[in-house]
Amino acid sequence: MSSLYIHIPFCLSKCPYCSFLSWPNQDGLHQRFVAALMVEAARFRHDTAMFPLSTLFLGGGTPTVLAGAELAKIVQGCSELFGLSHQAEISVEANPKTIDKKKLALLRCSGFNRISIGVQSLHDQELHGLGRQHSVADAVTAIRWAREAGFANINLDLMYGLPGQTPLSWQHTLEQALALAPQHLSLYELTVECGTPFHRWREQGTLHLPEEDAVASMDQLTASLCQQAGLIQYEISNYARPGYECRHNINYWQNGQYGGIGAGAVACIAGRRQQKTSDPHRYCEYMESGQSVVQEEEYLDAEASFRETVVMGLRMVCGVSQMTLNQRYGRDVAGYYGATLTRLVDQGLLELTSEHLRLTATGRRFANQVMADLV
Ligand code: SF4
Structure with missing residues (x-):
């Protein structure tokens, strides 16, 4: 993609x-x-x-x-x-x-x-x-x-x-x-x-x-x-x-890769996230004079990327696929989050099956709190 x-x-x-x-x-x-x-x-x-x-x-x-x-x-x-x-x-x-x-x-x-x-x-x-x-x-x-x-x-x-x-x-x-x-x-x-x-x-x-x-x-x-x-x-x-x-x-x-151009745009490719200069005047000046428009840059390691994939994926009603997480990161959500995940499942906020992790209907109402525990 x-x-x-x-x-x-x-x-x-x-x-x-x-x-x-x-x-x-x-x-x-x-x-x-x-x-x-x-x-x-x-x-x-x-x-x-x-x-x-x-x-x-x-x-x-x-x-x-x-x-x-x-x-x-x-x-x-x-x-x-x-x-x-x-x-x-x-x-x-x-x-x-x-x-x-x-x-x-x-x-x-x-x-x-x-x-x-x-x-x-x-x-x-x-x-x-x-x-x-x-x-x-x-x-x-x-x-x-x-x-x-x-x-x-x-x-x-x-x-x-x-x-x-x-x-x-x-x-x-x-x-x-x-x-x-x-x-x-x-x-x-x-x-x-x-x-x-x-x-x-x-x-x-x-x-x-x-x-x-x-x-x-x-x-x-x-x-x-x-x-x-x-x-x-x-x-x-x-x-x-x-x-x-x-x-x-x-x-x-799905925490996929994407390019981002224009003043204030964000791009994330191969674990490198960049935000471009937000001021449109400065953006034009930088582009015209051949300078970089990258204002901020951070590298996400595999663990940070895994956590982001989980949290972003929970926004989707279908949740995040266990198989995808395993293939992409070699990690398993239950093993990684341990007691935190068990508590959220017991509270009826998350549903964990062999295929996916997803928010329940109740969990969607409290999504921000759930995600704050997992981010
Ligand atoms: S100023 Fe109004 S129209 Fe423009 S981005 Fe913000 S909310 Fe949208």
């Missing part, structure tokens, strides 16, 4: 809950950034044997703040440099305010075959509370246009646990989203990250989030509504119609 992630660190504006690497109001830098990106892609192609690509993922930020022609240039450039395997998955993340019919048609023609649309909520009031610039009508129109442009693999990103949200309003969002017949849903609980305005407002007592019981009800609603609609949960936060699971992300959860 050869996977390449490209980080586009630009957005229309900065949402007050966002801790991703993204900068608003950088239109003047876009063209220069795309040129720098293609230099890094060529440099990576020179150093790697990871081709042809099975998956290519443009994430952000909001990749679709770039002009359609710039996005087409990136995918065509990558196709020429690396080649694309038969039925390669080529994804782009999009924000409803940054796509129109013409741009979507160009994206589809240039080779993108999967689009992930940041809908977040189908209530205007909740979208406003999140600081999003789009309305429900914008999101619904964007989905229709994406389908009309020929996208047959559409993901919708939705969030729950939002300020002012109730189980009933989440049910409405989810039912409306399912009625739009997406192939895939990514459903994330809002987490309030340090350094964001949401964090400051919560500390000041002006941000009111739903109680734990209400969020647990939202979780239950999610499970039953998605199941009724034929979307199968395959990862803690991801649901898909059979055959539409995101292959690029599955590679992450």
